[in-house]
Structures are given as structure tokens and as C-alpha cells.
Amino acid sequence: MASSASLAVPADPLSGRGLSMVRRVLLGALVLFAIVFPFVFTNPATTSIAMFTLLYVGASSAWNTFSGFTGYMALGNAVFYGSGAYAFANLASHLHLNGGMGIFALVPVAGLIAGLVALPVGWLALRTRRHTFVVITIAIFFIFQLLAYNLHALTNGSSGMSLPIPPWDAQTYNTYFYLAALVVAVVAVAVAWVVRRSSFGLELLAIRDDEDRALGLGVRTTKVKLATFVLTGFLTGMCGAIYAYYLGSIYPPFAFEAIFDVTIALMAFFGGLGTISGPVIGALILEPVQQYITLRFTAGGFSLIAFGVLFLIVIRFMPEGIVPSLAGVLRRRLRARAEGGASPQSSDSPPPGTTVSAAGVAGGVRS
Amino acid sequence: MGTELSKAVVDGVLTGGVYALMAAGLTLIFGVMEIINIAQGIFVVLAAYLSYVLQVHLGIDPFIGLVFTMPLMFGVGVLIEWGFVRRLKAQNRSALSILVTFAVAIVIEGILTQFFSADLRIIKAWYVDKSVHVFGFYLPYIYLLGFALAVVLLAALYVFLYRSRSGKSIRASVQNRTGAELIGININRVSAITFGIGAAVTAAGGMVFGATNSFNPNSGYDLISRLLVIVVLGGLGSIGGALVAAVAALVIEDVTAVLWSPIWASTMFFAVLVLVLLVRPNGLFGQAAVRAQ
Numbered sequence: 070m071a072s073s074a075s076l077a078v079p080a081d082p083l084s085g086r087g088l089s090m091v092r093r094v095l096l097g098a099l100v101l102f103a104i105v106f107p108f109v110f111t112n113p114a115t116t117s118i119a120m121f122t123l124l125y126v127g128a129s130s131a132w133n134t135f136s137g138f139t140g141y142m143a144l145g146n147a148v149f150y151g152s153g154a155y156a157f158a159n160l161a162s163h164l165h166l167n168g169g170m171g172i173f174a175l176v177p178v179a180g181l182i183a184g185l186v187a188l189p190v191g192w193l194a195l196r197t198r199r200h201t202f203v204v205i206t207i208a209i210f211f212i213f214q215l216l217a218y219n220l221h222a223l224t225n226g227s228s229g230m231s232l233p234i235p236p237w238d239a240q241t242y243n244t245y246f247y248l249a250a251l252v253v254a255v256v257a258v259a260v261a262w263v264v265r266r267s268s269f270g271l272e273l274l275a276i277r278d279d280e281d282r283a284l285g286l287g288v289r290t291t292k293v294k295l296a297t298f299v300l301t302g303f304l305t306g307m308c309g310a311i312y313a314y315y316l317g318s319i320y321p322p323f324a325f326e327a328i329f330d331v332t333i334a335l336m337a338f339f340g341g342l343g344t345i346s347g348p349v350i351g352a353l354i355l356e357p358v359q360q361y362i363t364l365r366f367t368a369g370g371f372s373l374i375a376f377g378v379l380f381l382i383v384i385r386f387m388p389e390g391i392v393p394s395l396a397g398v399l400r401r402r403l404r405a406r407a408e409g410g411a412s413p414q415s416s417d418s419p420p421p422g423t424t425v426s427a428a429g430v431a432g433g434v435r436s
Numbered sequence: 437m438g439t440e441l442s443k444a445v446v447d448g449v450l451t452g453g454v455y456a457l458m459a460a461g462l463t464l465i466f467g468v469m470e471i472i473n474i475a476q477g478i479f480v481v482l483a484a485y486l487s488y489v490l491q492v493h494l495g496i497d498p499f500i501g502l503v504f505t506m507p508l509m510f511g512v513g514v515l516i517e518w519g520f521v522r523r524l525k526a527q528n529r530s531a532l533s534i535l536v537t538f539a540v541a542i543v544i545e546g547i548l549t550q551f552f553s554a555d556l557r558i559i560k561a562w563y564v565d566k567s568v569h570v571f572g573f574y575l576p577y578i579y580l581l582g583f584a585l586a587v588v589l590l591a592a593l594y595v596f597l598y599r600s601r602s603g604k605s606i607r608a609s610v611q612n613r614t615g616a617e618l619i620g621i622n623i624n625r626v627s628a629i630t631f632g633i634g635a636a637v638t639a640a641g642g643m644v645f646g647a648t649n650s651f652n653p654n655s656g657y658d659l660i661s662r663l664l665v666i667v668v669l670g671g672l673g674s675i676g677g678a679l680v681a682a683v684a685a686l687v688i689e690d691v692t693a694v695l696w697s698p699i700w701a702s703t704m705f706f707a708v709l710v711l712v713l714l715v716r717p718n719g720l721f722g723q724a725a726v727r728a729q
Contacts, residue, residue: 142531193710197717200472200530204668205713211661212706219699327657331538338535342528370653373546380539384532385523 103251107244114364116243120315122356123250124308127257128329129336129348131304134261135297136334137343138270140277141195143298144330145206146305148190148213149183151324153306154313155223156182158230161314168233173249176310183306184299191298195291198280210330217321229320232313246315253311257304261345264297273297277343328376332359339383341390350391355383443573444694448687450579453586454648456682458641458659459666460590460675461513461634467610467673468630471521471533475541477660479635482544483509483642484651485552488559498559498643499581505639513635516540517628541656548653556650564647582644589640590679593633597675606630610673665709670721677721684708 103123107116128150136143157179166172194205217224224230237245264270272293275283284290313319333348336355341347358379366372389397462476473479483505490501520536558564563577597603608616609626617623645651645659666685670677688708693701712720 142534144534193714197713200466200470200672201668201713201718203472203531203534204664204672205709207661208665208668208706208709212703212710215703215706219703328542331535334531335535338528338532370546370549370551373542373549375546377539377541377543377546380535380542381520384536384539385520389525389527 100255104248107247111240113239113243116247118357118360120243120247120250121360122352123247123254124312125333125336125352125356126349127250127254128305128308129333129340129352130254130257130261130345131301131308132333133337133343133345133348134257134264134304135294135301137337137347138264138273138277139294139297141198141294142203142334143194143206143301144203144334145190145194145208145210145213146301146333147325147327147329148210149187149302149305150309150312150326150329151213151217151321152186152302153179153183153309154319154324155217155230156306157310157313158232158319159223161233162230166233168235170245172233172235172314173245173311176249176253176307176314179310180303180307183309184303186306187299187302188295191295191302195294195298207330210325210327214321214325217325224321227321229318231318232316234317235314246311249311250308253304253307256307258345258349260300260304261348264300265345269293269296274343331380335380335383338390341392341394344390344392347390347392354391355379439572440694441691444690445687446573446575447579448690449683450575450583451648451690452683452686453583453679454579454641454644455662455666455686456679457582457586457589458638458645459663459670459678459682460593460641461636461638462663463667463670463673463675463678464593464637465630465634466667467675468606469521469533469627470530472530472537472664473631473634474534474537474660475516475544476537476634476638476663477656477658478541478544478548478653479509479512479638480642480645480659480663481548481651481653481656482512483639484559484646485548485557486639487643487646488557491559491561498561498647499585502640502643505643506636509639509642510632510636513632514628516635517631521631522624522627541660545653545656552653554652554654556652557646558650559643559647561647576648578644578647582648585640585644589637590675593637593675596633602626602629662705665706669709669712671718674721681720 106119110116110119128146132143132146135141157175160166160175160178161172166175190209194202194209197205218227220226235242235245264273272283272288272290275286275288276290276294280290309324313324316323332355333352336351337348338351339347339355340349340351359376362372362375362379366375458476458480461479462473465471465473465476486505486508487498487501490496490504491498496504516537520540521533524532524536561578563581565576567574567576568580569575595603597607605616605621605626606629608619608621609623609630613623616626649655662685666682667678669685670679670681685705685708689701689705692704696704
């Protein structure tokens, strides 16, 4: 009896259609925790790390919505991050806005501009496939980095641009940015969820599995890919806008950072490529670690070595990502139990089984 | 203007040869293993530092030092292939290989920063500063020697690939990985050798790079972006294509600097790729067929 009851709970997140009551409650609790977080942990160092983590949740989720679903590995999303940052800086300075809450309204506008940038970039890059696509996105990233240095009218070159300074005191300063980042992160994850559940999302997955066959079956591949690419650009641009506002000034190497391109991809891989909860979990784990490494080893090459070793460990031991690996473990356990259920030994099912199930539920809730 | 322009073309051809030498390893590794080795940029920088150390601390001439640095870089390449690349699972292998080689590049960059700081260095030798007067141009010896080295090594690589047994195994693996395995070629061994050769050839490219440019551990990023452009422009996997593409891209960059402005020269370098891919999505010498996933 006991075993059949415990079976019912973990079986649900695996089947994964719609949101069950349990998942809804847990999801609500998670969002509530995220909202309350900066009011409980008020230390500016903590809230700063939390804010960056949320920006990466958004950016990695956006990356995954295109690259995870279509299988096209884009390694130039910093183009949109930087475009969003500079769009925001330009809007604020040309409209002569003062720092404060109201200016956050420009974040979606900056996102739209980044989305506009993504249109020609995507049109060009998506003429190619696989490795050539990867290299094209990297090359376009470097073109934009050079443009940021050269287009003085838009970026003020290497002297950088300063943004309006918000009038908030040091204790609550991060909270505003944190909440803005939270909104963008939730939007990015919600978009991923909606895309994944729609027929549009199915078309993306069809492209990932076999693009030529998808085309043959009537998927308008170019249009679908480009639309998703622009959507990713929009979401990533919003993250970049908040990043620029938070820094207070923006320079080409910060706006267009090569390591950003790879980090968001690694987060999605770490969590689980092509899953909805994967990039979220990946960013929630990796970004605080990265921030800690940066704080801990400021000088010299140690932080780089630590970064690289962290990356290598992640890739070595989590090639499939946390979510698919856990799901695999869970599935095997369930199968073992279902098969064992007939035999008498199964009546004393060990406690480890329940803990794994609990982890599976928590992982599934975020998807 | 006319002489400036022809000087830019000559410079472009000579530096193009050196870039081809640096890109040869990248395109070779891709051709055999379908792996984009992001660490290629830092390989160049590492090789430059090795030559620098040999020269400054042991007084070994950089060209003679290649006798030591090339085997050393061969070892580095084999070690990285064995330690990281080979262990990737087949699923998502090409994407994960980019992340792995990027991580390796960060670690090497960190180690170099730890040892040498971020100060700019340059390899000095008598032939670096002196020039020779040919056909009305003053050409620094190092560019001529570097170009000659590039031609010799690329020719040697060609002979190795087309005349030796190991080279045949490598080419067989390029054409059909599974087929090569079936006729008894040890793919793991071929992969390790390929990675080693790719790194060893880069040792020479890195030495010339270090003598013609000042470098620090951060130089790898600029290099890898340029090298990627060259190999895609030439067609992934084609060494001859990389040579043509390197020369073409460098000539265009140098000519842009003369005709327009040095500021836009490097942007033009990347823009060439964009323009070419508009017409030929597989590069100048790339195979038209896209292999199924």
C-alpha cells in the first residue's frame, strides 16, 4: 500500500502535462520566496549576487528558448545583452531622464531595440547551419564589440557612457534592481514555458530533430527560427538594460563580453539543455559560485583558473544536465520499484527512494 | 598612394601566411574530429610565451627554439585531447567540445596570467627590427622568415597528410569516421595525433606571432575570433582554403587601413566573412553537403 501511494507523487512531474496542484503550490512558494528574499537577506553583497543570478536566469533561459529548442548553438548572445545595455543608456541620456523607478519602463523598450538588432543578425546567421552557425555568431559578436569601440555617436567609444544615478540609499539600492531582474527572469521563463507548450515549440523541436524533414512536413523553418531568435534577442536585451543601469556606466568590454556568451550556454547545459527548469537551475547554482570566485580571487589568474576548472568539472560530470540526469535516476528507481512491487522483498522500501522522489518533485516544479 | 597600397598588399600576403600557419591546426582538428578548438587562440599565445622564455632565460634563438616548442606543444595537444575531448559523450559532442576547449583556454590564460602578469611582451631578435630592401619595399626580415616558415610547414603538413601512412589514416577519418574505424583505423589514436599536430604547427605560428605582435595572456580572444573567421571563410576542414582565406582577409584588412581608416580595418576583417557567407554559406572551399545531425 505504502509503495503505491509514494508512486503517485513522483510519477506526476515526469508525465509533465499541465500543472498539478502540488506543483502550483510549490511554484507559488518559490516565486514568493524570490520576492521576499531581498527583504530577508538585506546584506548588499548578497542581494548583488542574487540580482546577477536572476539576470543570468533570464539570459540563460532566453538562450535555451532558441538554442536548446532548435539545436542551433548560438555563441553570440552578448550582442543582444550589449545592444540592450547601450540602447538603455542612449534612451536615458537622450530623453534626459533622472534616475529612479520610472526609468525601468525603458527596459522593455531597450529589449525591443535588441530584438530589432537580432533581426538582421538572425537573418544572416541562420543562412548557415551547425558549426558554421556557431562560428558566425561568434564572428558577429566580435563585429559588435568592435563597433562598440568605433561608433562614437552611439557608444562614446572606449570612454564609455554613464547612466542616471538612482536616488536610493545604499541599504535598499540593490532591492529595486533585484525586483526588476526578477520580473525579467520570470518573463523569460514564462516565455520559454509558453513556447514549449505551443505548436510553435513543437516546430522548434522538429527542427532540432531533423530540419530537412521538418521543412518537408510543412514547418516554415526559416520563419520559425528567426522569430525565436528575435524573441531571444528581446529577452536578453532586457537583461542587458538592467545590467547597464545597475553598473551606472557601460564600456564596450563589459557590454560585449565573450565569457557571457559561453556562461549562459554552460548554465543551460548544466541544468539540462532544452528543458525549462534546466537553465534556471543551472544559473541558480553556477552564477553564485562564479560571483564567489570573482570576490574570493580578485587578483591575477586564479579566478580564471578557478572558472575554467569549474567549467571542466561541470562538463565532465554533468554531460546531460541536472534535470535530465535526475529524471533518469528517478525513472530507473520507479521502474525498479514497479518491477519489484510483485516480489515480496519490496515491502520494506528504503528511505533513500523517497528523498530522490522529493528532489524530483522540486526539480519538476520549476519546469 | 600607389606605393602605400602595394605595400599594404605585400604586408597582407606576408602576415596572411603567418595567420594561415596559426589557423592550420584549427581547420585540421575540425576536419578530422568535427570539433571547434576554441583553445587554438591561447595555443598561439602559449607558444609565443614558450619561445619568449627559451630566448630570454636560455638565450635560444626563437627559430631554433621550435625544436623544443613544437614537440612540447604536440604533447599539450595530445594531453588535452586525451584528458578532455575524448571523454565527451557522442550526444551534443560538437557543442560540448566548444565549451570544453573554451574552459581549457580559460585555465591556460589563468596560468599564463599567474606566471607572466598581464604585461605586454614581444619576442626580440636581430631579424625582428632589421628590414631588407626588395623591389622598392622595406620588408622586415621576420615577416619574410615567418612567411617562409609558414610555406615550409604547410607544405610539410601537406606531404604528411598525403604521403604518409598516418596521414592516410587521418584523411580516411576526415572522409568517413565510421568507415575508417571499420577498416581498422584507431580513431582515438588518430584524434590524439591530429590534436598534437594541430598544436605543434601552432607552436611555429605562435613564435612568429610573438615576434611580430606584442602579446599578453588576453591576446587569445582576438586571435581565436580571427582564426575562426579564416577557417570558416576558407571552408571548415580545408587547409588550402585557410591559406587563401588568411591571405585574402589580411590583404583586405591592410588595404582598408590605407584606403579608409585603420580604425575600421579590423571590422572589415569580420565583415568580409559576413559578405562571403551571404553568397556562399559554406565558405570559399567548403563542401556543399550538410551532413545529417
